[in-house]
Amino acid sequence: MDIAEVAKHTGVPASTLRYYEKQGLIASVGRQGIRRRFAPGVLDQLALISLGQAAGLSLDEIRSMLLPNGQPSIDRQMLADKADEIDALVKRLRAVSRGLRHAAACPAPSHAECPSFQKLLKAAASGALEKRWRRPGLKLPYK
Amino acid sequence: MDIAEVAKHTGVPASTLRYYEKQGLIASVGRQGIRRRFAPGVLDQLALISLGQAAGLSLDEIRSMLLPNGQPSIDRQMLADKADEIDALVKRLRAVSRGLRHAAACPAPSHAECPSFQKLLKAAASGALEKRWRRPGLKLPYK
DNA sequence: GTACGAGTTGAAGTCAACTTCAAGTCAAGG
DNA sequence: CCTTGACTTGAAGTTGACTTCAACTCGTAC
Numbered sequence: 001m002d003i004a005e006v007a008k009h010t011g012v013p014a015s016t017l018r019y020y021e022k023q024g025l026i027a028s029v030g031r032q033g034i035r036r037r038f039a040p041g042v043l044d045q046l047a048l049i050s051l052g053q054a055a056g057l058s059l060d061e062i063r064s065m066l067l068p069n070g071q072p073s074i075d076r077q078m079l080a081d082k083a084d085e086i087d088a089l090v091k092r093l094r095a096v097s098r099g100l101r102h103a104a105a106c107p108a109p110s111h112a113e114c115p116s117f118q119k120l121l122k123a124a125a126s127g128a129l130e131k132r133w134r135r136p137g138l139k140l141p142y143k
Numbered sequence: 144m145d146i147a148e149v150a151k152h153t154g155v156p157a158s159t160l161r162y163y164e165k166q167g168l169i170a171s172v173g174r175q176g177i178r179r180r181f182a183p184g185v186l187d188q189l190a191l192i193s194l195g196q197a198a199g200l201s202l203d204e205i206r207s208m209l210l211p212n213g214q215p216s217i218d219r220q221m222l223a224d225k226a227d228e229i230d231a232l233v234k235r236l237r238a239v240s241r242g243l244r245h246a247a248a249c250p251a252p253s254h255a256e257c258p259s260f261q262k263l264l265k266a267a268a269s270g271a272l273e274k275r276w277r278r279p280g281l282k283l284p285y286k
Numbered sequence: 287g288t289a290c291g292a293g294t295t296g297a298a299g300t301c302a303a304c305t306t307c308a309a310g311t312c313a314a315g316g
Numbered sequence: 317c318c319t320t321g322a323c324t325t326g327a328a329g330t331t332g333a334c335t336t337c338a339a340c341t342c343g344t345a346c
Contacts, residue, residue: 060332
């Protein structure tokens, strides 16, 4: 497959594929003239990368899960740890969501007078919402 | 309060407070000599900013929720929409977490042969995990 | 044989949210 | 008066994951 075909199948732009190759996340199986050729297995590798990103892994971390041949070799403990991390995040997010909903439904004329909104603010200020995180991490959908 | 005091109370570094002021997210109430003085209300504003960030809002979006005086003026519909967005994210994250856990517990000798891992990969590839997002968004905890 | 479209390269640019830096300004203590 | 230490400034640097760019090389079609 050439780069455009991989891009079409996966939705990953050609520029990103070249970037991933430079980063050692995927490999081409040679050239036809000057053009890269990819084995079909690259589609699985890209799926794995997608999955890792959805799990909040950096490309570096994802690379560390790949053998030189591109086969995944994943530390099961690491998977479990990541799952724990995600669960903790989910817990926080659900608290935020509950708070937002309550604030949205709150009948006070302005949020300044809404007790549940005040409580939310207090929680945010107290760090219960984990104010300051250290990694760039998970992306949110735009819409 | 001077900037160090605000920093101490909120955990927000002084450099960030200056940055927020430049961005119009908070305001100082004048100077004592060359130094900024903040009204206590700035603590609430910072809590609101924290909350917004926890909800995945950009600083731009957060600013759009603030009146020029710093009082929040929040569109309740927007809150509800944000809550929906977060719930959708939570749903995806829980799927990822479940998948990771299953893969971690999977008895197959290598992940290449684990059926549930394959299924996860397939889901990732099919876009069920929402591969390509448009906003920088939510940060993950480092630990 | 030459024009075209799709690929190639390395380098540089983008984005958000900060942080870091050098150089300067103060207030208070000794 | 002089040092110290906390603050000030604008400008530049950081991070990760890409994207964009100009300049170049192919294979194919006309």
